[in-house]
Every structure is written in structure tokens, then in C-alpha cells.
Amino acid sequence: MKKKQLNIGLVGLGVVGSSVAKILKNNQNLIAARAGCNIVIKKAAIKNIAKAREGFDFPITNNVKEVLEDKDIDIIVELAGGVEEAFNIAQQALKKSKAFVTANKAMLAYHRYELEQIAGNLPIGFEASVAGGIPIIKALRDGLGANHILSIYGIINGTCNYILTKMKNEGVEYQEVLKEAQKLGYAENDPSFDVEGFDCVHKLLILASIAYGINAKPEEVLTQGITEITQEDITFAKEFGYHLKLLGIAKKNGEEVELRVHPTFLPQDAMIGKVDGVMNAISVVGDNVGETLYYGAGAGGDATASAVISDIIEIARTKSSPMLGFKNSIDKDLHLKPFLQISSAYYLRILVLDKPGVLAQIATILGEEGISINTCLQSPSKLKNHSTLLLSTHTCTESKIRNALEKIHNLEVTQDKPVMIRIEKP
Template structure:
């Protein structure tokens, strides 16, 4: 069986798992792949930490890139610009490239496509861990035009929200638990502010629709402001709160956004708990397709990396990639990204007011002034304060914002109003 040398850049959680799986199960993988994959060399910052591995571990990136026995380079270090420079150097040496780096792809997908010049590269591990969503969108559902999709794309944030509703943890308590269990980094910013999931959403939107956009061009909101109180109110109204990525095609417009959303308890996404990810697709041929699985972890992500390695290894001798990495040889239609103010949604609104006669009537009158009708009302009173929860019918976002501004100026509120969109 032919042997294919792999160069790893990074031997952390995922890189270490890739190396160990190839070592332990190389024969089994080779029987399926038709080639033997082995790690020839790895590059790390501190060689002394990695004495357990039998292959060469070095700090010399050039030694890896110049090694003729290495056919495929795997980047697993994270970041944006430095990994992008590495990718360009890999392609310049006509080596295949595999990455799990969703941030680099979110910002540099088009440049990677251009500088690869048809050399195979894979990025299955960049989105949803062990769920083969890249292959599903690019290959398995090639017959479909997508009406849209929605998904839970970050396991850390989903774990936090799950603990809040299931065990009544406050946000900070749930975050600390996620860190203790290794689901969240010491600096969890990208997980809780939506950045990580937003990068993944853009990759999926590009695969499904061919758009070329950056994170700054879409709505991305995190879960930092979601409180236990709102989780409980949502539960009473028949919903759970999830961090949801949404892509919807509307004629020549594409609505792409990621934010906390109330999801009805009967929906599939509402049943996805803990560190799992999930995607609900809507294709014109296949109908609805729901896929779910673990979205993070060393072995889970390594499984996706090795799937790419097998695919790329089968293609490396051709000198070219017979499929477009991002799903299109030619983009069928230029789509306009929907501006935030044009978003249409139903909304969960929370107001804290003095418990006085006529306050609710004034709030609903302000909403009605902007054409906003109310679907459900929930009111809780204590200590001369009232918390009023309203569920609206669907309305454009800019009208909600105008109504909330007017309510604030009327001096009715004891704290700023809070809104969450409803999916």
C-alpha cells in the first residue's frame, strides 16, 4: 500500500488526536482509504512538551514545508493572518492543505481558493466537529437549491444555555462549569460573543449559496446578555433560548444572522442540549434534513480532519482538485445580504416598570403606533415592580427599535428594555 506523509502544524488537542488516531488505527483507515497515512513531522512552539510522539517534532516550519516526503500539510493552530500566510506557502510548494481554522476561512476563503490554483484542500473540521456538513452541502445535496437552514453551531454556548434552563444556573455559574469541564477556554470570548459560530455560519452560507462575505457584514450577537430570568420566562411561554445561526433565501436576498433566539419546545433545535451541534436544512429536492452530533473535542474534530486527509490523499496525484472546495464552479446568482433593519421576526420583549395602572396600555399603544401587534402577554409583579413579557407577531426589526426608543423616552421603564428574536 502506498504511504502518504502528513505534516502537522500544531499538536494541541486536535493535532494530538489526529496523530494518535493515525498511529492506533492506521491499518483500519488504510483499508478504507486505499493509502497509508502517517505523520512524518510536526511543528510546535515548544518541542519539550511533545516527547511522547515517535515522529519528528520541531519548531522549524521550513523543514516541514520543504520535506518532499510530506504531501499534505494540516494546519491546527488557529488565528487568522499567520495561518493564512502558511496556507499560501503550502500551496506555493504544490502540497495539499487541510485546516480546521474557521476564522481564517471566514476572512480569506476567496484568497485561499485563488492561491490554491486547483490544489486539493479540505476544511471539514472547521464547522460542527464530527458532523460532515461540508460534504453534505457541497456533495451529497448537490441536486438541491436551498430554501435556507438554521443551526446550533457552538457547543460551548449551547452547553451554557442548557445548564441554565435544565439546572437553573446563572450565566456566570454555567460558564464556570463549562471551563471546569474543558468545554470553554480560559478566555471564552469567541464562544460567548458569537464570533466562533458566526465564522462557521459564513462558511456554510458560502457552501450553500456561493456568497463571499466577512463577519462584519452580517448580524452576530452572543449570549452574554441572556439571563436565567429570561430562560425561565421563555420556558413558561413554551420556548427555549438557543444561539441560532440562520440563513434564508428570499428571491435575490440572503438573510444571514446569528443571535440568541426563542425556539419553540416542539422544534428539533430545541431538543439539542449540552455540547452538541445541529443543522436543519431545507432543500427543494430532499425536503427537510436534520443532522446533529458533537461539535467539539479532540477526537471528534480529528475524525473530520482525517476524513479530509483521506479525500485529499486520493486526489493528490492528479495535481488538481476535481471539485470546487466551496461548492461552485460558477455562482448561479448574485445575492444581496439583507440589512439588519430589514430583518423580519417575531420578538420576545421584556420591560421592568412600576406596578401602576395604565403602564401596560401605554406600552402596547407605543407598539401599535409602529404597527406592532402582540401575540402573548406575561406579567409578574413584586415589590411595587412589574415585569412585562410580550411576544409580538412578525415585524421588521427597525420598527421594533423605533417603538422601544419611544417607550424609553416616555419614562415608563425602570431599566432598559430587552429583546430576543423568535425563530
């Protein structure tokens, strides 16, 4: 797009959309110098025009068609959220030969390959959809283009990382930290999308598409959140030298790709395990470059807007490049590994009656499934005549550990559903 001025149509003018407008205005000369043309918001659309903030120097409408059908607008920037409505906006923009930029991870998790087909040679930017201001999309798609990606380990939800960090540092339980995170604005009133791992799944699918060209849906990804984490798990981590993080993990092994999101114990020397608070980090291992680590703010208006504007600048500079990084895929036989076949070491927390022979019963069940115990720690329980067993195992398959846990749960001495956390060594 070689023009003296590039006109933007904004759909959504909330926290991120307002930051996009502010940065485009405040850094106008810098952005023009980088892009090779002036970038101007020509019009914006929001659902409730009564909620429009003051101080914008462009027209605002509540009719998205006015933005989509404006012939002078070159790029539609969708920051409204949702899935199907956002997908419809994207389709209309592309069909009208307008470039498209979005921060919408949920929509891309379901419709990224459809958009790639519809777009043809039209550019689509989505850097802001994963890890806020960290340029992980460009790093994977372009900077690491000469590498087979062996693995991706990502702390890609700041809410969960904040909660786990506070639990570790201050010795408080999950519910107490969650309330604090909600007061600070790090967690929503309904935090389930974050704390149950669904937000991470959407982001992981986008990264896996670029790394491996694999088209999987959120429902196909092994997903476990952090709601069952207690101080007993934190104690085990400290005792045996682990960090505890919610990770999005992608691995390629032969023609199979593992995709999973879950709390994970990591060795103390793992670089990504040292990332605390609301920050995000992604470790990517390539066959030539080795491990690379990307760290920064994973959310927030300005950080996310920075990524949105980087896409706009790239579109202004260049012709289109493949949305998901492949002109022609060389891995057409790749498929998603069934999660019951995934192998890992495991940590188990089991509340039991405090009586002789309990550990022997549990060890027998694990042995029947071919699972050996690596470490064992007994933690006193607040309940009278109860104790908590904290075990770690050697590597086994997901199906074997689940079978064992079901049998352990059915023991008379077991007093609550056992909790499982996977142990990884990146």
C-alpha cells in the same frame, strides 16, 4: 494523489493535532484501506518545542519552514489557530503545490475565497472547521448538491448550548452556569468569543459560502450573544412552549441571503430545539429533500480529528473538487440582506415601575411602529415596586423593533435597557 504512502506535515500539535496523530496510528490499517495508501505524519511544527508531548514517532520542530519546504510532504495540516499567520501558512503550502487541510474557522471566515483562488486545482479540506465531528461540509457541498438550500439553522457552539440547557433544567442564572462551564473546560477563561456569538458567525459564513456562494465578512452579520439571558426568559419559554437556543441562521429569499447569529425561541416541535448539552446540530432545508438534521459532537480532540482525517482520506482518494462546492456559480446576483430589513417575531423583556398605565404606554409605542402584541406575561421583580413585562410580537422588521425599543427605553417608567430575543419557526 496515487501513491503508496501519503506524507503529512502537521502545523500545531495541541489537543486536535495530538488526536490526529493518535488516530492515524491506532487506526492505521483501516485508514489505509479506505484511502488506498498509507498515511504517515512525516514531521510536525509547534511554536514552543519545550511543550511537545512525548510518545510521538515523528520529528518535531519549532520552525514551520522545515515542514513547508520538505519536498516529501504531500499535505499540510494546519491546526495551530489564528488568522493571518494561518493564512500565510496556507498560501505557502499551496504555492509549493501541497494540498492543505485546516480546522481553522476564523481564518476561513476572512480568507476562504482568497484560498480558493490560490488553490486552483489543489485540494483544500476544512470539514473540521464547522461542528467538529459532524460531516456537515460534505453533506452541504456534495450530498445536497441537487438542492437549492432554503435555510440553515445551526446549534454550532457547544458552550452556549450547554449554558442554556443548564439554565433551563436547573433554574440557575447565566453567571453561575458560566463558572461551572469554565471549570469543566467547556468555556475558556475569557469566554467572550463563544458567548458573544463570534465563533458561530465564523462557522455560519463557511456554511453560507457552500450553500449560496456568498462572500460576506464577520462584521456584516447580525450578531447577538447569550450574556443577557435570565431565568425570566426561561420562564417565558416554558410558559409559551418554546425552546431557547443560540442559533446561526442562513436563509435565501429571492436574490437576498439573511445571515444572523442570536438567541432564538423555537417551537417545541422543532427538531433542532431538542438538542441539549454540549452537542451540536444543524438543520438544512433543501427544495427537493426537505429538512435534514445533522447531530453530533461539535468539539473535542477526537471528534475534530475525525473530521480532519476524513479530509486527508478524501484527498488521497480523489482529484480535487471545488473548495466551496461550485464549478460555476449560478447565483452571481445574490447579496447579503441588510440586517435592519430582516423580519422576525420578537420577544421583549422590559423592567418597569409597577403602576397603572405602563402596558398601555408600551403598546402605544409598538403600535406607532406598526407592531402588534401577540402574548404578554407579567413577572414579579425582586425590586420593590417593580415588575417585568414579558411580551411577544407578531412579525415585523428589525428596524421597526429597534426604533420601538429605543422609545420604550426612554420612558420614565422603564428602569433598565429592554432585552430582545427573536422568535423563529423553521
